[in-house]
Amino acid sequence: MRALLLIWLVGSVSVLRGQAIPGFNYDEAKVGTLPIPDPLTCDDGSRVATAEEWTQKRRPELLRLFEREVYGKTPAAKLADLRFVTLAEDKHALGGAATRREVTVYFNAKGSPRAEILLYLPNKPARPVPVFVSLSFRGNHSVANDPAIRLPAGWFPDDEPAGFVAHKATEQSRGSAALRWPIAQIIARGYGVATAYYGDFEPDHNEGMPDGVRALFLKPGQTAPAADEWGAIGAWAWGLSRMADYLVTLPAVDPNKLAVLGHSRLGKAALWAGAQDPRFALVISNNSGAGGAALSKRAFGETAARLNRSFPNWFCGNFNKYSDHEGALPVDQHELIALIAPRPVYIASATEDLWSDPTGEFLGGKLAEPVYALFGKKGLGLNAPPPADHSVGDFIGYHSRTGKHDILIFDWEQYMNFADHHWGKPE
Numbered sequence: 001m002r003a004l005l006l007i008w009l010v011g012s013v014s015v016l017r018g019q020a021i022p023g024f025n026y027d028e029a030k031v032g033t034l035p036i037p038d039p040l041t042c043d044d045g046s047r048v049a050t051a052e053e054w055t056q057k058r059r060p061e062l063l064r065l066f067e068r069e070v071y072g073k074t075p076a077a078k079l080a081d082l083r084f085v086t087l088a089e090d091k092h093a094l095g096g097a098a099t100r101r102e103v104t105v106y107f108n109a110k111g112s113p114r115a116e117i118l119l120y121l122p123n124k125p126a127r128p129v130p131v132f133v134s135l136s137f138r139g140n141h142s143v144a145n146d147p148a149i150r151l152p153a154g155w156f157p158d159d160e161p162a163g164f165v166a167h168k169a170t171e172q173s174r175g176s177a178a179l180r181w182p183i184a185q186i187i188a189r190g191y192g193v194a195t196a197y198y199g200d201f202e203p204d205h206n207e208g209m210p211d212g213v214r215a216l217f218l219k220p221g222q223t224a225p226a227a228d229e230w231g232a233i234g235a236w237a238w239g240l241s242r243m244a245d246y247l248v249t250l251p252a253v254d255p256n257k258l259a260v261l262g263h264s265r266l267g268k269a270a271l272w273a274g275a276q277d278p279r280f281a282l283v284i285s286n287n288s289g290a291g292g293a294a295l296s297k298r299a300f301g302e303t304a305a306r307l308n309r310s311f312p313n314w315f316c317g318n319f320n321k322y323s324d325h326e327g328a329l330p331v332d333q334h335e336l337i338a339l340i341a342p343r344p345v346y347i348a349s350a351t352e353d354l355w356s357d358p359t360g361e362f363l364g365g366k367l368a369e370p371v372y373a374l375f376g377k378k379g380l381g382l383n384a385p386p387p388a389d390h391s392v393g394d395f396i397g398y399h400s401r402t403g404k405h406d407i408l409i410f411d412w413e414q415y416m417n418f419a420d421h422h423w424g425k426p427e
Contacts, residue, residue, distance in 0.1 A: 025300055026354050034297035034327045039335045039371050051374040054341075062339060063275065065331045070291070071272050072230035072316030074238055075217040081109045084246045087116070090148060091123070098122055098187045102140070102150060105196075105242055113212055115200035116140060117243055118149065120183050121192040121252050126427035130257030130419060131192035133243050133280070135236060135266045138162070138169075138177045139197040145175025155203040155211070180263070182409050189416050190426025192253065194243055198266060201239035202232045206313050213238060227317030233291070234316075236266060237273035244279050257281055257423050261415065263407040264356075265314065268292040275339035282422060283345045284415050286407045289356030291315065293347045293364040295333055297326045301355040304329070333360075334367035337396070341368065342375035344422045346397035346415060351388050353405040359385060365396045372396060391417065 025031055040048040040058065048058045067073045085104045093100035103117040118140035122129060136143055139152040151171065156164045163173030186193050198204065202212025209215060214225060214235050225231070230238070240260055248255040259282040262270030267288025274283030285293045290302040291314070305323035307314065322329045337345055347365045349358030362385045369379035378394035386392045391399040391414045401410050420426075 024303065024306070028300075028359065031298050031300045033295070034299075036295065036297060036332055036367060037330070037335065039338045039368065040374075048374070051342075054371060054374050059339060062331060062335050066272075066275070066336060066339070068228045068316075069318050069322075069330060070315060071234050071237075072225060072318075073228055074230050074234050074276060077217065079107050079216070082107060082242070082245070084117075084249075087150065088148070093120065093146075094184055094187060096123065097184070100146075100148075103246060105200075105246065107213060107216060113200065113216075115196050115239060115242070116150065116152065117194055117196045117246060118143065119192065119194045119247075120187060122187045122190055122426075125190065125252070128252055128254040129190060129192050129426055130254050130259065130423055131194055131247055132186065132259050132261050132284075132415070133194050133240060133247065134261040134263075135198040135201075135240065135269065136177060136181070136195045137198065137263075137266070138164070138173065139199075140195060141169065141174050142177040143175075143181035143195055144183055145178055147174065149174075152197055152200075154197065154199050155205075155208070156199065157204065179409075180407050182412050185409065186412065186416070189420075191416060191419070194247060196239065196243060198236050198239070198269070201242075202235040202313075204232065204265075204313075206311075208232065208313060225316070229316060231315045231319075232311075232313045233265070233269050233272055236269035237276065240269065240273040241277045241279075244277065248279065255279070257419075259284060259415070259419055261286065263287055264289070264405065265292075265311075268314075271336055271340070271345075274343070274345070275336055278343070281343055282419055283340050283343060284348075284418075285346070285361075286348045286411055287350055287353055287356050287361075287405050288347075289353075289361070291333075292356075292361075293333055293337060294357040294360030295363050295367075296322070296329055297332050298357060298360045298363075299326055300357040300360055302357070332367075333364045337364050337368040338371035341371045342377050342395065344395050344397070344418065346393075346418045348398070348411055348414065349385075349400040350405055351400055351402050356405060358400050362398055362400075365393070365398050368396060395422075 087102045090100045098120045101119045105115040141149045162176045163170045260280040261284040263286040267285040274280045349361045379396040380393040
């Protein structure tokens with residue numbers, strides 16, 4: 001029988017109720033936890049004792065469980081017609097500090113669907129540079145108030161105050177997300193940044209699959225993915241890996257220093273991309289919550305039932321089995337984080353973002369520590385969440401920023417510090 005770990009907010013052991021609290025709970029005194037699976041206990045009951053056993057036996061088991069029961073299997077097949085075409089380049093961006101490049105990614109010979117990468121690289125590096133790889137919610141034109149960046153033509157959620165009308169981007173939407181993308185500061189620290197609109201890989205609505213990359217992999221006669229095949233989070237994670245395909249070809253980019261980063265639902269995608277693609281040498285989750293870094297079995301804030309009801313396109317069909325039945329889920333999110341070991345991973349919360357369960361996100365990192373320890377890597381180094389605005393940890397990092405569900409310059413500063421710590425400061 002699988003060994004089970006019971007953990008409470010401060011790490012003390014307690015016998016707690018055996019089923020998730022219905023509805024949305026924000027009271028830590030009521031949450032309790034369901035038994036949390038031990039990542040080091042294999043399906044046959046044996047216990048992992050070495051990094052080799054983890055890599056060869058337990059890690060593949062967990063990866064298969066996440067594929068089958070949570071995110072769905074990503075196709076292994078390559079796209080024969082995948083190609084990258086540079087549309088525009090400005091070698092004097094940001095007052096001469098950076099080169100800005102726009103690149104179209106074609107997935108097939110017909111040219112649809114396709115994605116566009118926006119890349120900024122510092123102009124005077126002494127050697128190839130590390131790059132943050134991330135998807136955006138509002139398109140490439142939204143991350144900087146620059147009229148030279150192409151206005152996208154794809155589908156967007158309506159947000160008239162921000163300039164998205166009738167599901168289209170307008171000129172008004174330029175720079176509408178610039179506060180989330182401190183590009184000048186990133187360049188000044190010696191890092192590059194690559195982004196693409198997540199909707200280029202699959203539009204984020206329940207009927208978006210036919211217009212996204214998942215449709216390219218349907219078998220003859222198949223109209224939708226099977227219950228154990230990828231959802232939209234899988235498609236967005238796949239898109240991050242296609243961005244890596246491009247970046248590793250560039251002499252100006254250090255292919256061994258790609259950091260994948262995501263906020264909110266895109267934090268879920270970043271973690272899943274990091275778990276599947278070892279080219280992401282550092283993985284960052286910002287406010288990823290349920291289905292991301294937060295433990296599902298706490299059922300605090302957003303729950304599996306709410307995810308499946310409101311966003312049935314995100315996860316695989318099998319994940320529906322765990323709506324209001326998190327106790328039956330054979331994995332939890334600390335095991336997703338453990339799949340990234342021994343690469344560094346950083347998890348961030350926000351003090352007012354109870355929906356994303358900051359404590360559950362902290363515990364997601366904390367309970368991955370035994371796997372990192374197999375590789376001789378230190379984790380968070382404490383048993384309870386740190387004070388607000390205080391970064392902790394070594395190969396597993398964490399902070400909870402004062403404020404709401406967002407990604408701000410404070411968060412980026414911690415991520416760049418974390419990358420400096422592991423890779424050395426870029427020259």
